[in-house]
Amino acid sequence: MKSSSKMITFLLAATLFNAFASAAPRQEPIQPIEAAKVENPAKVELGKKLFFDPRLSRSGFISCNSCHNLSTGGSDNLPSSIGHNWQQGPINSPTVLNSSMNLAQFWDGRAADLQEQAGGPIANPGEMASTHDLAIEILRSIPGYVNEFGAVYGNSKIDLERVTDAIAAFEETLVTPNSRFDQWLKGDNSALTKAELKGYELFKNVGCVACHNGPAVGGNSFQKMGMVAPYETDSEVEGRSAVTGRDADRFSFKVPTLRNVELTYPYFHDGAIWSLEQATDIMARLQLGRTLTKAEIDSIVAFLKTLTGEQPQFKLPILPPSTPATPRPQPFENKPAG
Amino acid sequence: MKSSSKMITFLLAATLFNAFASAAPRQEPIQPIEAAKVENPAKVELGKKLFFDPRLSRSGFISCNSCHNLSTGGSDNLPSSIGHNWQQGPINSPTVLNSSMNLAQFWDGRAADLQEQAGGPIANPGEMASTHDLAIEILRSIPGYVNEFGAVYGNSKIDLERVTDAIAAFEETLVTPNSRFDQWLKGDNSALTKAELKGYELFKNVGCVACHNGPAVGGNSFQKMGMVAPYETDSEVEGRSAVTGRDADRFSFKVPTLRNVELTYPYFHDGAIWSLEQATDIMARLQLGRTLTKAEIDSIVAFLKTLTGEQPQFKLPILPPSTPATPRPQPFENKPAG
Numbered sequence: 305m306k307s308s309s310k311m312i313t314f315l316l317a318a319t320l321f322n323a324f325a326s327a328a329p330r331q332e333p334i335q336p337i338e339a340a341k342v343e344n345p346a347k348v349e350l351g352k353k354l355f356f357d358p359r360l361s362r363s364g365f366i367s368c369n370s371c372h373n374l375s376t377g378g379s380d381n382l383p384s385s386i387g388h389n390w391q392q393g394p395i396n397s398p399t400v401l402n403s404s405m406n407l408a409q410f411w412d413g414r415a416a417d418l419q420e421q422a423g424g425p426i427a428n429p430g431e432m433a434s435t436h437d438l439a440i441e442i443l444r445s446i447p448g449y450v451n452e453f454g455a456v457y458g459n460s461k462i463d464l465e466r467v468t469d470a471i472a473a474f475e476e477t478l479v480t481p482n483s484r485f486d487q488w489l490k491g492d493n494s495a496l497t498k499a500e501l502k503g504y505e506l507f508k509n510v511g512c513v514a515c516h517n518g519p520a521v522g523g524n525s526f527q528k529m530g531m532v533a534p535y536e537t538d539s540e541v542e543g544r545s546a547v548t549g550r551d552a553d554r555f556s557f558k559v560p561t562l563r564n565v566e567l568t569y570p571y572f573h574d575g576a577i578w579s580l581e582q583a584t585d586i587m588a589r590l591q592l593g594r595t596l597t598k599a600e601i602d603s604i605v606a607f608l609k610t611l612t613g614e615q616p617q618f619k620l621p622i623l624p625p626s627t628p629a630t631p632r633p634q635p636f637e638n639k640p641a642g
Numbered sequence: 643m644k645s646s647s648k649m650i651t652f653l654l655a656a657t658l659f660n661a662f663a664s665a666a667p668r669q670e671p672i673q674p675i676e677a678a679k680v681e682n683p684a685k686v687e688l689g690k691k692l693f694f695d696p697r698l699s700r701s702g703f704i705s706c707n708s709c710h711n712l713s714t715g716g717s718d719n720l721p722s723s724i725g726h727n728w729q730q731g732p733i734n735s736p737t738v739l740n741s742s743m744n745l746a747q748f749w750d751g752r753a754a755d756l757q758e759q760a761g762g763p764i765a766n767p768g769e770m771a772s773t774h775d776l777a778i779e780i781l782r783s784i785p786g787y788v789n790e791f792g793a794v795y796g797n798s799k800i801d802l803e804r805v806t807d808a809i810a811a812f813e814e815t816l817v818t819p820n821s822r823f824d825q826w827l828k829g830d831n832s833a834l835t836k837a838e839l840k841g842y843e844l845f846k847n848v849g850c851v852a853c854h855n856g857p858a859v860g861g862n863s864f865q866k867m868g869m870v871a872p873y874e875t876d877s878e879v880e881g882r883s884a885v886t887g888r889d890a891d892r893f894s895f896k897v898p899t900l901r902n903v904e905l906t907y908p909y910f911h912d913g914a915i916w917s918l919e920q921a922t923d924i925m926a927r928l929q930l931g932r933t934l935t936k937a938e939i940d941s942i943v944a945f946l947k948t949l950t951g952e953q954p955q956f957k958l959p960i961l962p963p964s965t966p967a968t969p970r971p972q973p974f975e976n977k978p979a980g
Contacts, residue, residue, distance in 0.1 A: 365720065373696070375959055375961045376961050389728050392973070619957055621713055622953045635724055
């Protein structure tokens with residue numbers, strides 16, 4: 305072998321080695337989020353329309369996107385949501401982003417999956433305040449939807465199962481890959497600053513990672529809010545015990561995802577805390593019995609901000625129009641004309 | 643000249659003549675809508691974010707898009723809109739689509755242009771219920787906006803003039819070209835059916851076109867609602883006289899655009915009428931003193947549905963997050979916790 309070809313072989317091997325080294329996924333308690341694989345684009349498009357359609361509410365004003373606003377981290381950035389007739393919801397709206405990774409839906413896990421969840425707010429008198437029957441009757445009266453259900457499901461029957469199936473199919477696409485933290489997880493050493501990396505080490509060493517782990521950095525267990533010391537709140541919500549009936553599950557909630565946490569303020573099930581610094585401080589004290597210094601808090605928050613991923617990018621859907629046969633919205637039926 | 647080349651010359655001339663004939667714009671009292679010319683895309687993007695930003699409202703829940711929903715013809719498809727604390731608005735929300743062509747803004751024309759209009763709902767206690775000062779303070783506290791105003795305007799000052807200038811720049815792009823009627827206007831004989839064309843002829847002959855003309859098929863004059871016979875309504879709104887102070891202007895309103903009228907139900911300033919057939923019947927009787935037959939009404943409605951143009955296509959904007967310094971939304975300040 306001539307020396308020039310030896311050199312080429314060496315360079316090639318070195319390049320391959322470097323490529324492998326820098327691309328090696330890290331073994332960490334948090335895993336990267338992968339981009340959504342869309343298997344049925346027509347169903348996703350239909351689900352997107354339904355997600356944005358205010359006619360699923362009694363008023364004709366509130367859509368899924370009203371409280372899970374995809375312009376603002378899949379949440380409404382309010383302590384608790386505004387429902388029909390401006391009713392105040394009892395709990396903070398969790399983000400819809402990456403929600404397909406949750407072990408169950410709602411803070412108390414009362415819905416097994418996204419499809420089961422999607423039917424809830426439509427018929428909740430404090431939220432969209434419609435009924436499943438009315439929502440389905442409305443959709444059946446809209447020729448554009450009849451055609452689209454036919455194209456997606458093979459016949460044009462519209463029922464709650466299909467409506468929630470399509471909404472869930474859209475929601476499954478609402479993942480946020482390629483955060484700087486994920487780039488680092490996948491082997492890009494330059495993706496995080498030293499300060500951010502130090503924050504991640506602290507996040508693990510302090511013990512946050514015990515609950516906030518997996519691809520969603522949470523969402524995969526129920527935990528008591530106030531393990532070491534009770535959480536003081538005006539909220540009367542008791543969490544998981546409402547589902548299990550077990551006293552031991554009082555104040556137990558699904559651990560929220562920390563993905564995009566910079567966007568999903570205010571924090572906790574009561575939405576009482578507006579800054580990540582304060583939320584981190586409270587969590588360390590109440591869940592881990594640790595009082596963090598300001599420098600430690602800032603360090604962890606620097607890491608948390610690297611969890612903001614690429615937000616779902618899509619065109620605002622154009623909804624098919626109602627017809628004179630469509631049941632009319634009832635925004636003010638119990639109010640005098642103003 | 644040989645006969646074959648004569649034939650080619652003849653065919654060429656015939657082709658050119660046909661091309662010219664079919665492409666010749668028609669001279670009609672309605673003109674086609676042209677696609678938006680975007681001169682400053684960065685300003686339009688900023689305006690789009692502001693249009694979708696619920697932080698311009700006191701509650702943090704209502705954005706421009708709440709009542710001028712670009713998924714539903716730039717309107718909310720409600721008789722009158724839902725404002726802060728679920729207040730009922732006094733008048734139907736006009737579509738924002740093609741609104742740059744209006745001679746003035748609002749039903750009573752009290753704003754000269756889109757920029758002047760944009761400031762109104764933000765500070766209207768019955769609508770977004772914020773103040774201009776609060777809205778500006780909120781935007782100034784959001785680093786993403788500070789950067790974006792700087793990039794668009796050369797420095798990062800944020801004030802009401804710039805906010806409304808950017809919103810107006812976005813709204814100017816909200817035109818709906820290429821409706822089937824416009825294709826016909828531009829010379830495409832196959833764009834309309836014979837029935838639709840007959841409807842247009844009737845629309846002109848009956849006299850609708852006297853007020854509904856120009857590119858927006860309306861929007862360019864104020865007219866009394868109830869020229870021949872009074873319009874019966876529960877609405878107490880008196881229209882243009884509130885601006886001019888002249889008794890002669892009572893019940894005078896800006897003639898609404900008929901562009902996309904299939905999408906912008908319910909109709910009239912009180913939003914009391916849900917079908918195009920009924921609206922056409924009422925207009926003919928009250929404005930023109932004509933009682934149309936069912937066949938005539940159906941014919942005109944067939945024409946009206948050809949006025950639905952291409953809806954604005956754009957990605958849902960992703961909004962820059964607030965910070966702990968951002969004044970918080972006040973959705974329930976006067977209500978007990980629920």
